[in-house]
Amino acid sequence: xxxxxxxxxxxxxxxxxxxxxxxxxxxxxxxxxxxxxxxxxxxxxxxxxxxxxxxxxxxxxxxxxxxxxxxxxxxxxxxxxxxxxxxxxxxxxxxxxxxxxxxxxxxxxxxxxxxxxxxxxxxxxxxxxxxxxxxxxxxxxxxxxxxxxxxxxxxxxxxxxxxxxxxxxxxxxxxxxxxxxxxxxxxxxxxxxxxxxxxxxxxxxxxxxxxxxxxxxxxxxxxxxxxxxxxxxxxxxxxxxxxxxxxxxxxxxxxxxxxxxxxxxxxxxxxxxxxxxxxxxxxxxxxxxxxxxxxx
Amino acid sequence: xxxxxxxxxxxxxxxxxxxxxxxxxxxxxxxxxxxxxxxxxxxxxxxxxxxxxxxxxxxxxxxxxxxxxxxxxxxxxxxxxxxxxxxxxxxxxxxxxxxxxxxxxxxxxxxxxxxxxxxxxxxxxxxxxxxxxxxxxxxxxxxxxxxxxxxxxxxxxxxxxxxxxxxxxxxxxxxxxxxxxxxxxxxxxxxxxxxxxxxxxxxxxxxxxxxxxxxxxxxxxxxxxxxxxxxxxxxxxxxxxxxxxxxxxxxxxxxxxxxxxxxxxx
Numbered sequence: 099x100x101x102x103x104x105x106x107x108x109x110x111x112x113x114x115x116x117x118x119x120x121x122x123x124x125x126x127x128x129x130x131x132x133x134x135x136x137x138x139x140x141x142x143x144x145x146x147x148x149x150x151x152x153x154x155x156x157x158x159x160x161x162x163x164x165x166x167x168x169x170x171x172x173x174x175x176x177x178x179x180x181x182x183x184x185x186x187x188x189x190x191x192x193x194x195x196x197x198x199x200x201x202x203x204x205x206x207x208x209x210x211x212x213x214x215x216x217x218x219x220x221x222x223x224x225x226x227x228x229x230x231x232x233x234x235x236x237x238x239x240x241x242x243x244x245x246x247x248x249x250x251x252x253x254x255x256x257x258x259x260x261x262x263x264x265x266x267x268x269x270x271x272x273x274x275x276x277x278x279x280x281x282x283x284x285x286x287x288x289x290x291x292x293x294x295x296x297x298x299x300x301x302x303x304x305x306x307x308x309x310x311x312x313x314x315x316x317x318x319x320x321x322x323x324x325x326x327x328x329x330x331x332x333x334x335x336x337x338x339x340x341x342x343x344x345x346x347x348x349x350x351x352x353x354x355x356x357x358x359x360x361x362x363x364x365x366x367x368x369x370x371x372x373x374x375x376x377x378x379x380x381x382x383x384x385x386x387x388x389x390x391x392x393x394x
Numbered sequence: 395x396x397x398x399x400x401x402x403x404x405x406x407x408x409x410x411x412x413x414x415x416x417x418x419x420x421x422x423x424x425x426x427x428x429x430x431x432x433x434x435x436x437x438x439x440x441x442x443x444x445x446x447x448x449x450x451x452x453x454x455x456x457x458x459x460x461x462x463x464x465x466x467x468x469x470x471x472x473x474x475x476x477x478x479x480x481x482x483x484x485x486x487x488x489x490x491x492x493x494x495x496x497x498x499x500x501x502x503x504x505x506x507x508x509x510x511x512x513x514x515x516x517x518x519x520x521x522x523x524x525x526x527x528x529x530x531x532x533x534x535x536x537x538x539x540x541x542x543x544x545x546x547x548x549x550x551x552x553x554x555x556x557x558x559x560x561x562x563x564x565x566x567x568x569x570x571x572x573x574x575x576x577x578x579x580x581x582x583x584x585x586x587x588x589x590x591x592x593x594x595x596x597x598x599x600x601x602x603x604x605x606x607x608x609x610x611x612x613x614x615x616x617x618x619x620x621x622x623x624x625x626x627x628x629x630x631x632x633x634x635x636x637x638x639x640x641x642x643x644x645x646x647x648x649x650x651x652x653x654x655x656x657x658x659x660x
Contacts, residue, residue, distance in 0.1 A: 114491040117481035121501055121541065124478055128538050129504055132516030139515070188412055194405035203406075210413045213420060216642045218599025220616045221635045224623045225419040228426060228632075233434050235422060241435045249434055257624065270419060324506060333510040334601050338623045348510055352602070355514050363514075370511045381506045 133374065140367035144360060153368040163369070165344040170330060173261045173346060177268040178326040182318060184269065185276035189314060193284055193306050197292050201285070208281050215274045219267070223338035226267040230255040256339060263339040264346075272325045279321045283314050316388060323384030330380065331373045347373050420639075427632035446629035450637070456613060461641060463529070464614040467604075468597040468645070470533045472590045475544040479589065480582070483548030488557070505542045509603055512538065517606055527609035535607045536597045543596065544589035551585025580656075587653045591646050598642055615641065 143150040157163045188211065196204040214222070229235050237252040246252050256263040287310055295305045336346040345353060347369055355366035427446050429439030450457050485491070486498055516535060517526070525531030555578070563573050601616040610617075615638050622631030 111491070114485040114489040114494075117485035117489075118497055118501075120478035121482035121545065122497060124537055124541065125501055125504070128516060128534060129507075129509075129512050130500075131519055132512030132514075134515070135518055136512065136515030139518070184412075188409070191405055191409040191412065195409055198405065207409050207413055211416060214416055216595065216639055216646075217420075217635065218601065218616055218638060220599070220601050220619055220623060221423075221638060222419075224619065224631050224635055225423055227624055228422050228628060229419060238435060238437050242437050270416065273416065327506045331507070331511055337602070351514070352510070366514055370514060374507060374511045377507050377511070381503075 136367040136370050140364050140371050142364060144362075144364055153364045157365060157368055157372070162344065162350070163347075166347050166350045169261060169344045170346045170348075173264050173268070173336070174326045174330040176261075176265045177272065177329050178322045180265065180269050181272040181276055181325055182322045184273045185280060185318065185321070186311070186314075188273070188277055189280055189284060189310070190303075190306055192281065193287070193310055194302060196284060196287075197289070197302065208277060211277050212274050214270050215278070217271075219271065219332070219334040220338065222267040222271050223263075223335050226263055226270065226339065227256050230263060230266065232256075257341050259341055259344070261336070261340065261346075264336050267335045267339060268325075268329050272329070275325070276318075276321045280314055280317050283317050284310070287313065320384055320388045323380060323387070327377050327380040327384070331377050423632045423635045426628055427636055429629065443629075446627070446633045449627075449630055450633045456618065457637070460613050460615050460618050461637065463612060464598055464641065465645070467529065467533050467536060467612075467614065468594045470529075471536045471540055471597045472544075472593045474533070474537060475541050475589065475593050476586065479541060479544040479548055480586075483545050483552050483585070484578075486545070487549045487552035488555075501545055502542045504538050505546075509535070509538045513603060513606055520607060526607055527611040529608075529612055532604055532608045532612050535603045536600055539600065539603075540593040540596045543592040547589035547592060548582060548585040550588075551582040555581045583653060583656060587649050591649050594645055594649075595642055598638065 140153055141149055141151065143152070192204050192208060195207070217225075227234070231237070232249050232252045232254060234256075237246070237249065240246045240252060255266070291309065292302070292305055295309065300308070331348050333348040333352060336349050337352070340346060340349055351366040351369040351373070354362050354369070425439070428442055428444070430441030430443035430445070432439040432441075482501065486494065486501075513535075516538075520526045520531050520535075523531075525534065559577050560573050563577055568576075598614075599616060600614075601620075604612060604614050604617060615634065619631060619634040619638075622628065622634065
């Protein structure tokens with residue numbers, strides 16, 4: 099009888115590992131495998147196959163790399179700040195609606211705000227171009243109200259050196275994600291709380307600032323961090339809406355990898371390794387910040 | 395009372411403005427796909443045409459095969475994700491074991507680490523395994539960005555249910571398969587639908603993974619769009635963008651219907 103109990107316990111202990119095994123194998127083989135392969139290559143000399151740090155030295159001494167890093171930081175920073183701001187403005191409106199018109203109406207509008215998530219990044223790049231090109235819709239709008247009188251007077255916002263087009267395309271795609279993350283928190287605000295605050299003389303806006311915003315803070319911070327980390331190494335939008343110089347880091351890595359010169363490939367791997375380390379650091383910081391706030 | 399009503403309508407107008415701002419691009423796509431010659435300063439197009447739609451659906455046969463390839467890849471990714479994701483989500487949601495946090499971090503890492511970073515390394519591995527330029531390789535590569543979302547969606551469902559009902563059925567002599575089919579499955583169905591929907595959306599929108607692993611041989615809808623993103627005929631680009639939305643919404647709607655029918659039947 100005893101050995102049977104032992105077997106049962108051992109089975110209960112190993113079962114969860116067997117259950118996660120297939121997923122872990124897939125992620126290890128595809129994700130970690132690709133990752134480690136890349137790291138290995140970035141430290142291997144392309145001709146002699148010996149261990150070398152020369153690719154990293156070459157990168158860190160190259161001004162194009164630093165310009166790309168700065169561009170990437172600027173784009174991600176602007177995107178996450180603008181998306182974060184938009185999300186707060188939308189949450190404010192939805193809260194006003196929720197507290198006066200009830201849940202159904204607010205949910206209807208929230209659904210409409212999710213629509214941009216249905217489109218891939220490539221479509222976002224296309225449609226932002228359609229709107230903000232020099233010959234685009236916004237430029238026509240400016241002309242018709244008399245703000246500009248020639249096509250050249252409209253600023254270059256697509257394929258521009260600053261990256262405005264990229265930021266706008268990202269904002270269009272990421273704000274719905276923020277709404278998705280934050281709306282459930284908004285639903286947790288009880289009707290009675292606002293009524294109680296109202297009897298104490300608080301306006302709706304004051305209640306939003308002092309009660310709802312602190313509730314949203316944790317999710318907001320996490321979402322902004324996710325957006326920052328993701329856009330930091332995302333590829334497609336800067337690939338379509340960027341310029342040849344400076345490129346974002348991901349586009350630079352892809353360019354080096356596919357330019358045909360096999361001896362340059364370890365450089366692309368080194369850029370990817372640097373990108374991954376920065377992204378993982380950001381992920382770790384956001385995870386810590388999120389948990390710290392939950393204890394408080 | 396007057397004052398309160400005024401405040402209410404302002405909130406609605408405000409939200410409507412924001413919704414308008416975010417849906418304007420979608421409206422533009424629709425408008426552009428039907429507009430003909432549209433010289434710069436005019437705000438509205440002076441001719442209407444179906445030529446972009448005709449070009450995409452009659453003159454260009456690759457449209458149909460691209461839609462079919464996209465759907466095939468998406469459905470295969472869903473099936474594999476479900477098979478490996480269901481047990482993993484169960485373990486993460488309802489069982490405690492050593493190293494759980496580590497495994498969870500590993501499984502969710504692809505959410506914040508975009509696949510491009512591992513893609514170059516994966517490309518080299520796949521060349522060795524002879525997986526490139528084949529649909530199977532593309533499906534496998536699509537698992538990277540989709541599996542974390544599938545597991546996440548299933549985990550939420552599993553967290554809602556305990557072991558009580560399963561144990562009761564076990565006492566009554568139900569086999570493992572039977573217990574899964576009649577007790578667990580109906581309860582995690584919302585998670586299955588949500589996870590499948592996310593998998594599909596993410597898989598459908600992959601561009602660089604498909605290009606690099608498929609070597610240009612596997613053509614999906616986003617690949618057909620490329621020539622029209624910057625430069626090229628904007629009207630045709632608009633049609634492709636709308637096809638994408640239609641396929642995505644259509645498939646999500648079907649998943650939703652399955653869920654609704656299942657619950658009304660039960």
